[in-house]
Amino acid sequence: MIVAKQKDLEVIVGMLQGYERILVLGCGTCTAICLTGGDREVGILASSLRLADKVSGKNRLLKEHTVERQCEWEFLDEINDQVKEVDAILSLGCGVGVQAISERFPDIPVLPGLDTLFMGMPQEESVWVERCSGCGNCILDKTAGICPVTRCTKGLLNGPCGGTNNGKCEVDPEKDCAWTLIYQRLEKQGKLELFDEYHPPRNFQAVVRPGRFTIK
Ligand code: SF4
Numbered sequence: 237m238i239v240a241k242q243k244d245l246e247v248i249v250g251m252l253q254g255y256e257r258i259l260v261l262g263c264g265t266c267t268a269i270c271l272t273g274g275d276r277e278v279g280i281l282a283s284s285l286r287l288a289d290k291v292s293g294k295n296r297l298l299k300e301h302t303v304e305r306q307c308e309w310e311f312l313d314e315i316n317d318q319v320k321e322v323d324a325i326l327s328l329g330c331g332v333g334v335q336a337i338s339e340r341f342p343d344i345p346v347l348p349g350l351d352t353l354f355m356g357m358p359q360e361e362s363v364w365v366e367r368c369s370g371c372g373n374c375i376l377d378k379t380a381g382i383c384p385v386t387r388c389t390k391g392l393l394n395g396p397c398g399g400t401n402n403g404k405c406e407v408d409p410e411k412d413c414a415w416t417l418i419y420q421r422l423e424k425q426g427k428l429e430l431f432d433e434y435h436p437p438r439n440f441q442a443v444v445r446p447g448r449f450t451i452k
């Protein structure tokens with residue numbers, strides 16, 4: 237899933253200056269799961285914006301809606317009519333969602349209410365962790381299912397840097413050293429021979445940005 241956090245309210249208020257009719261649009265998929273852009277957060281943010289408007293003597297139209305997924309046009313059809321009634325959309329989807337809406341409705345400004353952080357997974361309550369950088373050349377079969385591109389702070393592909401300290405990363409002692417985790421899991425799986433396997437430098441041509449994928 238894509239993990240994103242909400243921008244500060246004052247940043248959003250500043251972004252919305254000059255717009256009188258605004259649709260606050262949530263996404264029912266990733267950002268709903270990470271509790272930053274679902275129906276509930278749309279309601280809370282719209283209420284906060286109304287309160288801010290009241291304090292500053294404004295009386296703007298703030299509509300609320302949540303689609304199942306912002307990143308697919310077919311889920312955006314249901315807002316066709318609402319879009320005609322507003323002069324800006326405040327998206328609580330990820331950056332892909334914002335761009336999908338912008339491409340679908342190019343005549344209207346679509347503003348990001350969230351900062352998109354990474355692709356990850358929930359680890360414990362209210363904590364999400366990054367797991368994949370979309371490198372286009374997955375080597376998880378060689379690294380016991382632990383991604384060194386993403387989870388090693390230096391993105392090293394051939395073992396630890398030498399700064400590992402008691403299994404923690406020298407760059408950020410709060411984080412586990414990815415290569416220690418890889419070693420430990422390979423050992424547990426009886427596959428330590430994989431640790432000696434050489435990985436060529438990352439092929440940045442594997443995904444030339446912007447990426448495009450076609451089923452042949
Ligand atoms: S090796 Fe590449 S594709 Fe595989 S998890 Fe890591 S970043 Fe993602």
Ligand code: SF4
Nearest residue numbers: 388396397405406413
């Ligand atoms: S200590 Fe481990 S995770 Fe940190 S940079 Fe070195 S090899 Fe990577």
